[in-house]
Amino acid sequence: MNRxxxxxITMSLLPWAPLHAQDLTIDELKGxxxxxxxxxxxxxxxxxxxxxxxGTTFYFQPRNRVxxxxxxxxxxxxxxxxxxxxPATRRPWNPQDASERWEQVQRQALQDKENCALVASLGExxxxxxxxxxxxxxxxxxx
Numbered sequence: 001m002n003r004x005x006x007x008x009i010t011m012s013l014l015p016w017a018p019l020h021a022q023d024l025t026i027d028e029l030k031g032x033x034x035x036x037x038x039x040x041x042x043x044x045x046x047x048x049x050x051x052x053x054x055g056t057t058f059y060f061q062p063r064n065r066v067x068x069x070x071x072x073x074x075x076x077x078x079x080x081x082x083x084x085x086x087p088a089t090r091r092p093w094n095p096q097d098a099s100e101r102w103e104q105v106q107r108q109a110l111q112d113k114e115n116c117a118l119v120a121s122l123g124e125x126x127x128x129x130x131x132x133x134x135x136x137x138x139x140x141x142x143x
Contacts, residue, residue: 029132035118043115049065049066053116069106069109072105076093077098079098
């Protein structure tokens with residue numbers, strides 16, 4: 001008899017399982033929408049260059065322009081060779097400084113590309129959220 005009771009309880013909970021899974025999806029979608037809005041605000045200057053930000057370039061905010069990674073890497077090498085003053089470290093550029101900066105701008109190039117893709121998908125994300133919330137609301141009305 002105990003097995004039958006647990007089976008009945010399990011079966012009664014099954015109709016709610018898809019709704020709970022959908023809630024997680026809606027929450028994840030809301031999170032992506034929030035991230036897209038934040039990217040829109042924090043990356044506003046770079047958004048005008050999204051056509052160029054393909055992972056091989058990055059947005060250089062101080063000059064409000066896009067720089068190619070390959071050109072930037074050559075410039076870092078030149079700074080090391082010339083032992084130019086590095087204002088961030090308050091000493092001449094060295095290979096370690098250049099390597100750290102190189103890794104940083106490579107990450108930035110990827111982040112810039114992701115920001116552009118995220119902001120570009122904002123309309124579609126909001127549309128999907130409205131559709132999912134409509135489906136959820138329709139399921140609640142039927143119950």
